[in-house]
Amino acid sequence: MSKNHVVLSVNNLSKTYKGVGYEVKALKNVSFDLYKGELLAVMGTSGSGKSTLLSIIGALDEPNEGTITLNGEVNKNMFTEPYATDYRRENIGFIFQSFNLLKDLTVEENIALPLILKGTEEEEIDEQVQQMLELVGLTDWRSHRPVQLSGGQQQRVAIGRALIIQPPIVLADEPTGNLDFNTSTDILNVLVDMKNRFNQSIIMVTHDPYVAAYADRVLFFHDGQIVDLYKCTDRQKNMDNILKKFRR
Numbered sequence: 751m752s753k754n755h756v757v758l759s760v761n762n763l764s765k766t767y768k769g770v771g772y773e774v775k776a777l778k779n780v781s782f783d784l785y786k787g788e789l790l791a792v793m794g795t796s797g798s799g800k801s802t803l804l805s806i807i808g809a810l811d812e813p814n815e816g817t818i819t820l821n822g823e824v825n826k827n828m829f830t831e832p833y834a835t836d837y838r839r840e841n842i843g844f845i846f847q848s849f850n851l852l853k854d855l856t857v858e859e860n861i862a863l864p865l866i867l868k869g870t871e872e873e874e875i876d877e878q879v880q881q882m883l884e885l886v887g888l889t890d891w892r893s894h895r896p897v898q899l900s901g902g903q904q905q906r907v908a909i910g911r912a913l914i915i916q917p918p919i920v921l922a923d924e925p926t927g928n929l930d931f932n933t934s935t936d937i938l939n940v941l942v943d944m945k946n947r948f949n950q951s952i953i954m955v956t957h958d959p960y961v962a963a964y965a966d967r968v969l970f971f972h973d974g975q976i977v978d979l980y981k982c983t984d985r986q987k988n989m990d991n992i993l994k995k996f997r998r
């Protein structure tokens with residue numbers, strides 16, 4: 751991780767959901783930097799604003815106040831279509847707990863999707879998808895459909911799809927939430943390997959201290975605000991300390 755290179759800054763972000771008879775302040779003046787090559791975990795109580803934060807950074811939702819700075823620049827149009835779609839395609843890879851694969855497409859078609867949407871030439875798509883299949887260990891499953899795969903294999907497809915265009919930022923919302931312990935470890939190792947290979951930055955929401963212990967830093971949210979920041983050292987110590995902070 752390069753401490754000097756801030757790839758993304760979240761500046762004074764606030765988000766209030768309003769409806770008939772209710773108003774929820776999901777984020778209150780949240781600010782932090784994300785470094786190039788960093789895995790940043792986000793933990794916190796249920797309803798503390800973690801998913802809202804990812805939605806805004808991914809331009810799926812708009813804040814009431816505040817800005818996102820990417821490589822030192824604020825893109826004023828990032829929350830307005832069609833620019834929001836362009837921003838996502840160029841900068842963001844999404845990984846979700848529920849994998850979100852297209853069930854009628856094969857493994858290789860799912861992975862190829864972002865390249866097809868980008869208009870990449872067919873020959874180049876083939877080459878890049880074969881490379882990615884090898885990296886995520888799914889070459890022998892390339893023609894299978896998601897329903898024929900285990901949870902861990904499906905998440906490998908989702909990682910391949912999210913990373914095929916090598917986005918600088920990866921947003922992962924509980925990426926191991928549906929997986930058992932061994933499969934979670936396997937998926938975390940794939941994620942960290944890929945991040946290191948492509949020098950990407952990941953923001954990963956998780957409830958699990960074991961998963962957060964893989965991070966370089968952990969942000970703790972409570973009631974829409976950052977209440978603590980933990981800098982990770984060695985993994986076992988991380989887990990103990992994160993557990994203590996999380997239970998406090």
Ligand SMILES: Nc1ncnc2c1ncn2[C@@H]1O[C@H](COP(=O)(O)OP(=O)(O)OP(=O)(O)O)[C@@H](O)[C@H]1O
Binds near residue numbers: 767768776798800
């Ligand atoms: N679309 C929405 N409309 C109204 N309220 C919302 C909406 N999305 C989220 N909220 C509210 O905003 C707050 C923050 O929600 P968010 O999903 O960001 O929390 P979270 O930390 O991700 O929670 P969890 O860990 O349970 O997934 C909650 O009180 C939630 O009910």
